Amino acid sequence: MKKTSLIQKLEVSKKEFHEISQLVTQPYIISDKKQYKTLLKKYTKLEKITSLYEEYNKKLSFVKEINSILENDSDIEMKEFVTIERHKTLESLSFLEKELYNLLFFSKEEESIKEDHRNSAILELRSGTGGDEACLFVEDMLRMYTMYFKKSGWKYQIIHAQKGGIKGYKEIILDINGEKGVYGNLKFESGVHRVQRIPKTESQGRVHTSAITVAVFPKVKDIEVNINLSDIKKDTFRSSGSGGQHVNKTESAVRLTHIPSKITVECQEERSQHKNFEKAISVLRSRIYQHEKEKRLKKISMKRKSLVSTGDRSVKIRTYNYPKNRITDHRIHKSTYDLVGFMNGNIQGMIDLLKSFEKK
Structure with a gap:
């Protein structure tokens, strides 16, 4: 990561720390136990980051002073002394940079783990290319997911539904709740799902290709996202x-x-x-x-595993080929040949493979 990007992030954290410092002293915040606890947790983390950042800046200033001495002072002994000090300070700066980077970005890894354990999620299905056939596939996918929820012991509720022209759905949104791991399992479903089959309306028996998009979001609390x-x-x-x-x-x-x-x-x-x-x-x-x-x-340099679970809805992630009884997940180049079982909600095996790939 570039040093300028790190400094920018540290400046944002410093500003946030001072803002939260003011907030945690307000009576209306103290009286709200949940909000106070959340802010106090952020305050503790940001306090450590800000403290290390101040130390980092002091050492940077010291290095500038040393560089000035090396450029302008003619005393050889002094130059030898400050050269040694410069080396020690640069080592210390390197250590502080790594520690600050860990505090800023490895915590995102921890946040991702916590996010995976959320016991609720929002699932959105939308028809894409293929007209009525895409709407029918949305309905088929809805059935697949609801059967998977039943097998997992999760409950769901339809939030919004828009019917297709003849049958099926143009769009449907579900609220899913269950044990920990609802989002951690469903997040792998985000993306374009492509179906290859002979539509019921096709008189000449030709295979058509249609597509729908799936989006999965973690369900968040109002204290996590403050909407004005x-x-x-x-x-x-x-x-x-x-x-x-x-x-x-x-x-x-x-x-x-x-x-x-x-x-x-x-x-x-x-x-x-x-x-x-x-x-x-x-x-x-x-x-x-x-x-x-x-x-x-997008701002952070991502690891290879991000290809599995970024939730990019523009990426083709899976193909359901009915004539060949085949489901192919393009992210891990894995195919299975039990399309009937898969469409009956037996999708955990594929999700487990995606989880394994993400951890590599």
Whole structure:
């Protein structure tokens, strides 16, 4: 990592430390036990970083003084003495740089481990290329995932659904909850899933290729992502899904747009506008968290394992070939030949292989 990037990150941490130092003394923060505990944890970590950074700056200043002496002083003994001191100080600086780097970035590894243990996640399925066939595949994938959830003992709830033209779904969003590891397992599903099969509407028996996108976000708490309500544009509209006489009579469906990031979320599954708003804000919070995480990852030099679990939805990750009864995961170049079993929710074996590859 370049030294300038490290310094920039340290300056940001220093500023954050001083901001949190002010916050933890505020009565309204102290009275909120959860928020106070979270901030206090950040304060402790940032205090150590800031302290080491101050020591680092002192040594940098000392090196500058030594360099000035070496350039301008004619005393040979003095030059010999400061040369030795310069060598010692540079060694100390190198040690401090490594320690600061570990505190700043290895903690991200720990954060990733904690993130994997989250017991809830948001799963989004969207049709891509292929028209009606892609919508049908979204429905098939929904069935696959819900069967996997049942096998895993997880519960799920539909937050938003948009039906396809003839059958299937253009888009569906689920809220999944279970034991620890929900996100750690599902994160590998993010990306483009391609299907090769003969559509029911195909009269000449030709194999078509369609695609859908899957996105998985860790479900985050409000103390992890603070959303300013003034940054949100709220629109209401009439539900288009199931709901009997209620549909099209009241504007209970909610659309939220986060103005700074331009992220948009819709929710129309509840009859209450208030409940739809709560669910939409939960999804929005998760998307903003993922958006910021992806921005951060782009700035950091990533290891090879990031190819497995960055959650990049533009990358083709898996192909489901029905004529050959084959599922191929392109990230690990692994194929299995039990498509029926896989589509019945037996996907843990593939996820375990991806986990193993990530740890290499």
